[in-house]
Amino acid sequence: MLTERIAIIGGGLSGLYAAYLLEQRGIRDYVLLEARDVFGGRIASVSPTARTDEQRPSDQYDLGATWFWPALQPDLQVLVDELRLQTFAQQEEGDMLLERSATHAPVRVDGYRSTPASRRLVGGMGALVDALHQRLTANRLMTHCHVKRVRYLDDCVEVEADGPQGRELMHRVAHVLLAVPPRLAAGTIVFEPGLPDALAGPWYHCATWMAPHAKYLAVFDRPFWREQGLSGEARSAVGPMTEVHDASALACHGALFGFLGVPAAVRRQVPNEELRALCRAQLVRLFGRCAAQPRIEYLKDWARDPYTALEADNKVGAHQVLPLPSRAADGVWCNRLTGIASEWSPEFGGYVAGALDAARRAVAALMAGNTADSLLH
Numbered sequence: 001m002l003t004e005r006i007a008i009i010g011g012g013l014s015g016l017y018a019a020y021l022l023e024q025r026g027i028r029d030y031v032l033l034e035a036r037d038v039f040g041g042r043i044a045s046v047s048p049t050a051r052t053d054e055q056r057p058s059d060q061y062d063l064g065a066t067w068f069w070p071a072l073q074p075d076l077q078v079l080v081d082e083l084r085l086q087t088f089a090q091q092e093e094g095d096m097l098l099e100r101s102a103t104h105a106p107v108r109v110d111g112y113r114s115t116p117a118s119r120r121l122v123g124g125m126g127a128l129v130d131a132l133h134q135r136l137t138a139n140r141l142m143t144h145c146h147v148k149r150v151r152y153l154d155d156c157v158e159v160e161a162d163g164p165q166g167r168e169l170m171h172r173v174a175h176v177l178l179a180v181p182p183r184l185a186a187g188t189i190v191f192e193p194g195l196p197d198a199l200a201g202p203w204y205h206c207a208t209w210m211a212p213h214a215k216y217l218a219v220f221d222r223p224f225w226r227e228q229g230l231s232g233e234a235r236s237a238v239g240p241m242t243e244v245h246d247a248s249a250l251a252c253h254g255a256l257f258g259f260l261g262v263p264a265a266v267r268r269q270v271p272n273e274e275l276r277a278l279c280r281a282q283l284v285r286l287f288g289r290c291a292a293q294p295r296i297e298y299l300k301d302w303a304r305d306p307y308t309a310l311e312a313d314n315k316v317g318a319h320q321v322l323p324l325p326s327r328a329a330d331g332v333w334c335n336r337l338t339g340i341a342s343e344w345s346p347e348f349g350g351y352v353a354g355a356l357d358a359a360r361r362a363v364a365a366l367m368a369g370n371t372a373d374s375l376l377h
Contacts, residue, residue, distance in 0.1 A: 003171045006030040006366075007159045009147045009189075010179030012041020014340045014355035016132040017079075018177050019140065021363040028137050031171055033145040033161055035307050039133055040064075041179075042210050042308060043352070045126025048219050048253070048296040059249040060124030061257070063215050063300035065352045066247075071116035073353035075360075083131040086122040090114070091223075091246040094231035097286050102238050106286050111231040122250050125352065145169060150176060151192040152332045177362055178339045180307075181208040182324060185339065187310050196331050204312075206324055206343050209350030211313035214260040214267060214301040216240075216279040217247060218294035223254030225287045232256055234286050240278045244286065253295065256283060264303035264314040272299050324349070326358065338362045 006022065008015045011034030019032050045060040067090060070077040080087060096111040121127045133141070142163070149160040156172045163169040178185050182203035186195065194200065223246065225232050232246030241258030248254045258279065260267065267275065276299050283291035303309045323346050326339040340362045345354030 002156055002173060004029050004031045005174050006177060007157070007171050007173040007175075008032040008177045008179055008340075009150075009159070009185075010034060010041060010341065011036070011039040011141065011143065012179055012341070012355065013043055013129060013132075013352060014342060014359045015041070015177070015179030016129060016136065017356050018179060018340055018359040018363055019136050020132050021360065023136060025363075025367060028140060030140055031173075032136075032141045033147055033159070033169075033171075034141070034143045035146040037143050039141070039143070040126060040129040042302070043125045043129050044300060045124030045129075046217075046298055059219075059253060060126055061217055061219065061247055061249065061255055061298070062120075062124045062126070063217060063298060064210060064302070065125050066257075067118040067120055068352050069116050069118050073348060073351070076353045076356055079356060080121070080128070083128070083135075085127055085131060086250075087119045088122060088250045090118045090120055091226075091248060092231050092233065094226060094229050096231055097234040097244075099234065099236035099238050099282075099286065106234065106236075108230075111233060124249075128352075142169075147189055149190045149192065150337070152336065157336050175335070175366065176337045177359075178337065179341055179359070181211070181341050182206040182339060182343050183208050183211075183310055183312060184308070185341075187312070191333075193332060195333065196328050199325055199328055199333070202324055203339070208309060208313050209343060210302050211305075211309035212264050212303055212315060214262070214264070214275075214299065214303065215257055216260060216276065217255060217257040217298045217300075218280065218283060218291070219296045220254045220256075220290070220294050223248050224290045225254075225256075228288075230287065234258075236261075236282065236286075238285075239282070240275065241282055244283070256287075256291075258282075264301070264309075267301060267303065272301075275299055326362070338365070 042064045044064040045062050047060050068076050092113045095108040097106045099106040144164040145161045147161045151158040157176050159171045161169045186203040234244040239261045242261035244258040247257040326344040328334045340358045342354035343349050345357040348354035
């Protein structure tokens with residue numbers, strides 16, 4: 001006997017958007033299981049100020065996904081408009097800094113604007129997660145639920161999870177939507193019977209977008225670098241950050257963020273406070289003494305996030321560009337299991353828009369009847 005029609009494994013953007021699309025179509029007989037204590041997945045927005053449940057502050061800063069490109073990703077812009085979210089252009093005005101060696105001062109060069117133009121959300125990408133979350137049926141969504149086994153039975157799929165307070169949870173559904181990265185699904189969930197080779201190999205060898213990376217963010221009283229005619233962008237061969245960008249919110253404090261070029265295996269040997277100190281010192285080299293004392297700083301190492309990265313993700317590799325099968329063509333998992341995380345998008349794999357694209361395709365297939373006969377009846 002089914003407990004729900006659909007199980008969504010993962011409460012990142014693709015999982016929440018799949019739930020949103022299902023509810024738009026009148027389908028509320030689903031359960032969404034998220035291992036973390038919050039929703040969002042690889043979207044992580046933080047604020048240096050307090051927030052209330054009624055209003056998200058505008059000075060949210062992204063430690064994960066940050067930008068999108070409306071000209072290339074119009075469907076994402078449509079959703080942003082539908083949810084009545086506000087956007088603003090990424091700051092790129094002014095000169096850029098190049099740090100070529102430890103023995104030479106950074107040099108100024110002409111800045112450039114990305115083409116097509118990139119934009120950010122007021123409230124950070126977390127505003128998108130919050131807006132979707134607020135529109136969903138609350139009792140369909142569960143946090144602290146780590147799925148450990150997915151078992152095929154003759155008339156359903158059994159999803160086994162460790163729930164809150166160590167309780168074991170069991171859901172029997174007609175279809176599973178996998179809203180976790182392919183490698184994480186193949187490497188951490190036991191499938192019974194095992195996934196076919198056509199899925200297991202490609203899924204495990206698909207690099208998880210952002211998993212090897214770490215991001216440093218510093219918030220200041222004001223964007224002082226703009227007073228020097230600088231854009232806040234920098235590229236460095238010295239490090240620890242290889243590239244730096246202006247991360248300022250629309251009308252609040254100034255902020256800078258950078259991607260660390262230090263390999264994940266090396267980062268594990270260095271205390272976080274030491275890494276933060278090295279990043280601060282680099283900002284001082286680049287932008288002057290005003291950068292020495294940020295109001296607050298963050299360091300997010302995605303390689304240390306067990307719900308994002310596996311050991312295989314520690315080496316930075318090429319972004320997945322080849323089509324990745326999202327479902328089995330035959331066998332017991334055919335029409336019972338579909339991957340919907342961003343990496344499964346054939347157009348925008350790894351990007352925010354890819355999470356929406358993969359979820360949309362999967363829900364459309366379910367609605368078209370390309371699944372088990374019992375699913376929507």
